Amino acid sequence: MGRLFWKLFLCFWLGMVLSFVVGAAWVRLAADADAGRREAGREAALMLATAETLLEHGDLPALVPALAAWNARPHGPRLGVLAGDDSRLVAGVATPEGQGTRRAVPGARGTRYVLATDVAAVEGDERPPSVGIPVTSGAAVAFLLSYVLAWYLSHPLQTVRWALHEVARGRFATRIGPRMGGRRDEIVDLAHDFDRMAGQLQGIIEGRQRFLHDISHELRSPLTRLQAALGLLRQDPGRLEAMSARLEREAERMDTLVEDLLTLARLEEGDSGPGRERVDLIDLLAAIVDDAAFEAEAMGRAVVLEAPGRFVSTVNGTMICRAFENVIRNAVRFTPLGTTVRVRAWCPAGGGWLHVDVEDEGPGVPPDQMDRIFEPFVRLEGDRPHPGGGLGLAIARRAIESHGGRIHAEPGPSGGLRVRLSLPAG
Numbered sequence: 001m002g003r004l005f006w007k008l009f010l011c012f013w014l015g016m017v018l019s020f021v022v023g024a025a026w027v028r029l030a031a032d033a034d035a036g037r038r039e040a041g042r043e044a045a046l047m048l049a050t051a052e053t054l055l056e057h058g059d060l061p062a063l064v065p066a067l068a069a070w071n072a073r074p075h076g077p078r079l080g081v082l083a084g085d086d087s088r089l090v091a092g093v094a095t096p097e098g099q100g101t102r103r104a105v106p107g108a109r110g111t112r113y114v115l116a117t118d119v120a121a122v123e124g125d126e127r128p129p130s131v132g133i134p135v136t137s138g139a140a141v142a143f144l145l146s147y148v149l150a151w152y153l154s155h156p157l158q159t160v161r162w163a164l165h166e167v168a169r170g171r172f173a174t175r176i177g178p179r180m181g182g183r184r185d186e187i188v189d190l191a192h193d194f195d196r197m198a199g200q201l202q203g204i205i206e207g208r209q210r211f212l213h214d215i216s217h218e219l220r221s222p223l224t225r226l227q228a229a230l231g232l233l234r235q236d237p238g239r240l241e242a243m244s245a246r247l248e249r250e251a252e253r254m255d256t257l258v259e260d261l262l263t264l265a266r267l268e269e270g271d272s273g274p275g276r277e278r279v280d281l282i283d284l285l286a287a288i289v290d291d292a293a294f295e296a297e298a299m300g301r302a303v304v305l306e307a308p309g310r311f312v313s314t315v316n317g318t319m320i321c322r323a324f325e326n327v328i329r330n331a332v333r334f335t336p337l338g339t340t341v342r343v344r345a346w347c348p349a350g351g352g353w354l355h356v357d358v359e360d361e362g363p364g365v366p367p368d369q370m371d372r373i374f375e376p377f378v379r380l381e382g383d384r385p386h387p388g389g390g391l392g393l394a395i396a397r398r399a400i401e402s403h404g405g406r407i408h409a410e411p412g413p414s415g416g417l418r419v420r421l422s423l424p425a426g
Contacts, residue, residue, distance in 0.1 A: 007152075007185060008089070010355065011145055011148075011149045012320070014145065015141060015142045015145040015146070016142075017397045018140075018141045018145070019137070019141050020337070021143055022137045022141055024139060025405060026137060029039040036303045039075055039426060040076065041119055043076055043117045043119075043173065044077040044079075044101060044120065045101075046099065046102055047070060047077060047079050047081075047117065048101065048115055049068065049324050051063055051066065051067075051081070051105075051115050052103070052105045052115065055068060055081075055105050055106070055107045055108065055113055055115075056105065056106065056108060057108055058109050059108040059109050059111065060107060060108040060113070061205060062080065062092060062108075062113075063081065063091065064091055066079065067091055068094040070092075071092055071093050076257060077100075077117050077118060077119040078092070078093045078095060078117065078118045078119075079092050079093070079116070079117050080092035080093050080094055080095050080115075080116045080117075081093075081110075081113050081114070081115060081116075082102075082113065082114040082115075082116055083112075084104060084111070084112025084113055084114055085112065087114065091140060092112070093256055095116045095117060095118040095413065096118065099117050099118055099120075100116060100117040100118045100120055101116075101117050101119075101120050102114055102116045102117075103117070103177070105280050109356070121194055122323065123243055125186060132241055136405055138265070138300070141215040143181075148212075153187070153264045154189045155187075156179075156183065156187045156191065157181075157187065159176050159179050159188075159191070159193060160190060160191060161177060162176075163175075163176045163198070165374070166195075167198055167201065167275070167402075169377055170202050170246070172202035172205055173199055173202060174198055175195045175198065175199075176194060177191050177195045178189075178191050184206045188332050198212045205300070209374075210377075211376055211377070212336065215377075218259065219254065222250040222251075222253045222257075223254070225246070225250050226247060226250050226251070227248050228248070229243050229246050230247075232362055235368050244326065257391075260391040260392075260395060261391070262390055263395055264321070264376060264394055264395050264398060265403045266317070267395065267398035267399060267402055268398060276315055276316050276317070277314065277315075277317065277370060278312055278313070278314055279312065279313065279315050279320070279425065280310055280311065280312050280388045281311045281312070281315070281320065281345075282307050282308060282309065282310055282311050282345060283310075284317065284321060284324070285305065285307060285324055285343070285345055285356065286305060286307065288328060289303055289305040289328065289343050291325075292325070292328045292329060292332055293339075295329075296332045296341065297310065299332070299337075300337040300338060301332055301338070301339060301340070301341065302339075302340040302411060303328065303332060303335065303340070303341045303343065304341075304342055304343065304344045305341070305344075305345070306338055306342070306344045306345070307343075307344070307345035307346075307378075308345065308346065311345070311347060311351075311354045311425070312425070313354070313403075313423060313424070313425050313426050314404070314426045315403055315423070315426075316399075316402075319402065319403075320399060320400075320403065322395055322396070322399055323384055323395070323396040323398075323399040323407075323420070326355065326392035326393060326395055326396045327392075327393065327396050327407075327419050327421065328341065329360050330419075331358050331359070331360035331362075331417070331419070332360075334360055334362035334416075335360035335361050335416065336361060336362065338362070339360070339361040341358065341359065341360050341361075342357075342358075342359045343356065343357070343358050343359075344356070344357045344359075345357075351425065352425050353422055353423065353424055353425065354422070354423050354424075355420055355421070355422050355426070356420070356421045356422075356423075357380060357418055357419070357420050358417045358419045358420075358421070359412045359413070359414070359416060359417070360412065360416040360417055361412070361414045361416045362412055362416045362417060363415075363416070364412070364415055365409060365411075365417050366417050367411070369410075370408070370409045370410065371408075372391055373409060374394055374396070374397040374407065374409075375394060376390060376391055377390040377391070377396040378400065393419075400421055400423065402424075403423055403424075404423075404424050404426075405421065405422050405423040406420075406425060407419065407420065407421050408420055408422075408424070
């Protein structure tokens with residue numbers, strides 16, 4: 001159970017406890033406040049009953065001694081005897097009219113008297129205190145807590161709702177984590193999840209915009225060269241044979257770029273090709289290294305392979321071939337003349353993975369740029385320019401990851417770049 005659950009539970013539980021405490025406290029205070037009044041009322045009732053009996057049997061002379069004793073006490077009710085015909089005080093002490101209890105009684109000689117006390121008489125069992133005030137106070141406390149809880153929950157949810165509307169309008173830079181203050185509950189977790197989602201969306205949108213910009217740039221270059229060649233042909237048709245090779249070369253570059261774009265798009269969508277089959281990756285790697293070594297020899301470079309006997313896995317052979325080939329050809333491009341690209345395949349203990357290290361002796365890559373070389377169309381500044389379409393390593397990364405593998409770059413032992421491709425057995 002999360003923190004929000006316990007906050008809700010504690011709020012409702014606290015509301016019930018406070019309602020009970022307030023109600024019980026009111027009943028206790030009311031009972032304490034009325035205790036003295038009830039005691040005085042019962043004493044006044046006893047005085048009235050005694051006085052009535054004395055008057056009925058001995059008239060006023062029998063009552064006077066008792067009146068003197070009662071009224072001489074420092075505390076307690078006071079009693080007065082009034083004449084029944086004109087309300088004159090005939091014995092005892094005067095009591096305020098409208099306060100206490102007045103009772104008409106006959107005397108033993110037929111005279112009518114009115115007994116008057118300054119405290120209301122209480123006879124029999126008094127009804128219990130009203131529950132109206134405890135119920136009202138409990139309802140007030142529950143209302144206050146409910147209001148605070150409703151605000152506590154609705155305010156951050158309104159902030160999340162506002163942020164969702166902002167993202168729906170395309171404002172992907174919206175963040176709400178800082179607006180949550182010092183809260184620590186599931187709503188704050190939701191806000192941080194929203195911020196991560198918004199950040200990922202912002203990165204995707206910005207990446208797509210950069211991608212479209214880079215595609216336009218990459219296609220513009222061969223198109224510009226084609227247009228220039230066609231312009232020269234219009235001026236001098238006799239140069240057709242000399243220009244045909246350039247036209248064909250630029251067309252091939254455009255075709256390769258479009259094919260790479262389609263391959264990358266399929267991999268981004270999770271489509272790694274028509275099907276997978278059992279492939280010995282060591283044999284596949286050896287064939288790729290043979291081709292790369294042949295091409296590298298013509299460029300004054302060398303490629304060597306160090307690998308175990310076999311490693312069979314269920315893969316899309318075409319995609320894995322593209323991944324190995326792109327990384328190895330990239331290393332051949334950047335290693336200096338007269339140096340060697342070393343390809344080493346090895347399996348750790350257990351044989352569940354195949355690791356392929358491709359090392360060149362080139363200028364290397366700055367540490368903070370290691371991950372960026374696997375992004376489409378990335379060109380690094382400094383000593384290691386990135387010729388070509390800029391999609392080879394991006395395709396290699398997507399192809400390896402689509403098979404549950406990993407690819408990363410790190411500095412090589414000779415100062416160049418080492419790219420490690422890891423694939424699981426399957």
